[in-house]
Amino acid sequence: MLKELTIVSGKGGTGKTTVTAAFASLVPEKIMTDCDVDAADLHLILQPEILREEKFIGGRMPQMDKSLCTDCGLCQQECRFAAIDYSEERGYHINPFACDNCGLCAFVCPEGAITMVDAVNGAWYISRTPYGKMVHAKLGIGEDNSGKLVTLVRQQAKKLAEEENLSLIINDGPPGIGCPVTAAITGASMVLVVTEPTIAGIHDLERVCELCRHFQLPVLVCINKYSINLVNTQKIRQYCQEREIPVVGEIPFEPQVNQALVARKSVVDFPCGQVSRVVRQLVEEVLARLGK
Ligand code: SF4
Numbered sequence: 567m568l569k570e571l572t573i574v575s576g577k578g579g580t581g582k583t584t585v586t587a588a589f590a591s592l593v594p595e596k597i598m599t600d601c602d603v604d605a606a607d608l609h610l611i612l613q614p615e616i617l618r619e620e621k622f623i624g625g626r627m628p629q630m631d632k633s634l635c636t637d638c639g640l641c642q643q644e645c646r647f648a649a650i651d652y653s654e655e656r657g658y659h660i661n662p663f664a665c666d667n668c669g670l671c672a673f674v675c676p677e678g679a680i681t682m683v684d685a686v687n688g689a690w691y692i693s694r695t696p697y698g699k700m701v702h703a704k705l706g707i708g709e710d711n712s713g714k715l716v717t718l719v720r721q722q723a724k725k726l727a728e729e730e731n732l733s734l735i736i737n738d739g740p741p742g743i744g745c746p747v748t749a750a751i752t753g754a755s756m757v758l759v760v761t762e763p764t765i766a767g768i769h770d771l772e773r774v775c776e777l778c779r780h781f782q783l784p785v786l787v788c789i790n791k792y793s794i795n796l797v798n799t800q801k802i803r804q805y806c807q808e809r810e811i812p813v814v815g816e817i818p819f820e821p822q823v824n825q826a827l828v829a830r831k832s833v834v835d836f837p838c839g840q841v842s843r844v845v846r847q848l849v850e851e852v853l854a855r856l857g858k
């Protein structure tokens with residue numbers, strides 16, 4: 567049966583990608599995804615070689631055929647977003663940065679000069695990495711369809727897993743608790759939250775755990791750099807204990823981890839002292855809980 571693990575953090579910079587890269591390195595027979603479509607960084611370690619690239623059609627946008635336009639100005643009058651400009655040289659024309667893609671101009675134009683066409687909002691990829699295949703994507707600058715693109719990445723990963731007869735997908739989730747995170751965790755078999763013992767880290771952990779509880783998803787927690795603040799680490803343990811959320815790993819602070827990142831290596835493939843051992847145990851524990 568296909569299982570899907572999504573690794574999230576509540577915010578960036580908690581070491582989520584470090585943990586995800588360790589899963590990539592240690593777990594055989596799986597598909598990886600990078601669901602951080604706004605600012606993907608897993609590729610820095612996994613160094614994918616692109617095998618397939620596809621456009622991401624995130625919606626529809628208006629396109630004006632100037633040969634049909636009579637410059638009546640009706641579209642400009644009706645547009646609520648002031649997205650139709652006029653100049654002597656160009657006549658009436660659409661400003662794509664102000665446009666909300668509502669389609670009203672296409673509806674009101676008496677000449678049929680405006681039609682709604684597919685909008686390319688980014689691209690998605692299937693790549694080969696030294697750790698198996700990966701599905702990832704890139705959203706166009708200023709585009710706001712990241713939830714939809716995350717869903718597409720997960721769908722493609724499922725398709726690929728079925729084609730290759732693999733039974734595990736590991737998603738590197740986006741930061742935050744917004745729409746892309748919801749898209750990355752909905753329907754997952756399990757969510758692993760990577761947090762750190764800071765006030766902001768605890769706050770973000772609580773928010774992301776609430777989100778998972780709302781969707782009734784099994785949650786595990788990993789405390790990264792637990793040794794930098796033992797008081798806050800204890801607060802996280804207590805929070806998890808009260809909600810019956812297992813803490814499956816406590817990773818100590820280790821300066822060598824940055825060296826591993828600079829060398830584009832996972833902490834399990836680079837001498838990182840105790841961290842390498844603890845992260846190996848973490849991966850084993852999560853796989854056991856996933857039934858793998
Ligand atoms: S409503 Fe149609 S014909 Fe009139 S200015 Fe707009 S595009 Fe041109």
Ligand code: SF4
Nearest residue numbers: 645665666668669671
């Ligand atoms: S699609 Fe809507 S927002 Fe965009 S130009 Fe037409 S009327 Fe304005």
